[in-house]
Amino acid sequence: MNLRRDVFQAIADPTRRSILMLVAAQSMTAGAIASNFDTARPTVSKHLQILTECELLRSEQNGREVIYHLNPNKMKEIADFIEPFRKMWDDRFNTLESVMKSYQDKISNEGSE
Amino acid sequence: MPFTLSYSNTIKTKNMELKTKIHAEDGKQEILITREFDLPVELLFKAYTESQFVEQWMGTKVLKLENKQHGGYLFETLNANGEIVFRANGCIHEFVPNQKIVRTFQMENTPFPVQIEYLEFERLTESSSKITIHTVYKSVDFRNQMLKLPFAQGLNMAHNRLQEIFTSKD
Numbered sequence: 001m002n003l004r005r006d007v008f009q010a011i012a013d014p015t016r017r018s019i020l021m022l023v024a025a026q027s028m029t030a031g032a033i034a035s036n037f038d039t040a041r042p043t044v045s046k047h048l049q050i051l052t053e054c055e056l057l058r059s060e061q062n063g064r065e066v067i068y069h070l071n072p073n074k075m076k077e078i079a080d081f082i083e084p085f086r087k088m089w090d091d092r093f094n095t096l097e098s099v100m101k102s103y104q105d106k107i108s109n110e111g112s113e
Numbered sequence: 114m115p116f117t118l119s120y121s122n123t124i125k126t127k128n129m130e131l132k133t134k135i136h137a138e139d140g141k142q143e144i145l146i147t148r149e150f151d152l153p154v155e156l157l158f159k160a161y162t163e164s165q166f167v168e169q170w171m172g173t174k175v176l177k178l179e180n181k182q183h184g185g186y187l188f189e190t191l192n193a194n195g196e197i198v199f200r201a202n203g204c205i206h207e208f209v210p211n212q213k214i215v216r217t218f219q220m221e222n223t224p225f226p227v228q229i230e231y232l233e234f235e236r237l238t239e240s241s242s243k244i245t246i247h248t249v250y251k252s253v254d255f256r257n258q259m260l261k262l263p264f265a266q267g268l269n270m271a272h273n274r275l276q277e278i279f280t281s282k283d
Binding site: 007081082084085086087088089090092093094095096097099100101103104 | 151
């Protein structure tokens with residue numbers, strides 16, 4: 001694995017995210033994946049190579065075709081890494097929203113009295 | 114397009130949009146937090162500038178909060194025994210009401226160096242708004258450690274809870 005190709009870099013690209021969505025639904029050959037995009041075939045191949053290098057996809061030779069499978073463990077790893085941090089902020093912001101909403105209700109009630 | 118860390122969740126529940134998004138590119142010493150609120154921008158801004166509100170949503174005591182250029186702030190949280198469990202301070206570099214706060218943030222008594230935060234407040238409609246927090250850390254490593262902190266704390270809490278269960282059985 002090329003260490004410079006990190007998972008975060010891999011999923012920063014919208015086309016690569018779309019590829020992951022496709023393969024998540026069903027394992028596919030390189031040709032079938034490429035047929036979903038207007039991009040040139042070599043470009044799609046390059047994306048597949050990057051996704052494979054960082055282990056988000058696993059490739060399997062099947063005769064003349066290469067089939068791509070999703071590596072769910074790697075996907076989980078990325079999501080879990082920052083998810084608690086995101087959740088912490090989401091909880092805080094939810095509290096902020098409800099605190100300020102009750103303040104808003106309070107001042108609008110006072111204004112109408 | 115920002116990568117949101119809910120990626121594997123969105124595969125399972127495609128239609129569920131997560132409100133708070135974290136954009137953290139690999140190899141960079143910065144992150145972007147975005148969130149939209151069902152609040153007018155004035156109220157969102159007030160949540161950051163009035164001590165009583167900051168205390169409620171941040172869950173900490175506000176000892177100082179000077180909302181002006183060259184101002185500063187100091188937050189402190191005590192546990193039930195009166196010991197300090199969290200203390201953070203910073204300087205305010207820019208302050209534009211309902212638009213922008215640029216400030217530093219540092220947690221005291223931790224190995225984490227000071228970080229700089231660019232907070233932008235945006236009016237979306239009469240009753241909705243958005244905050245964008247761009248945080249820059251001293252290094253990529255410190256950024257990653259900071260991002261992992263709640264994950265590590267979660268593990269510790271689970272571990273402590275297990276210990277409590279086992280010790281209470283004795």
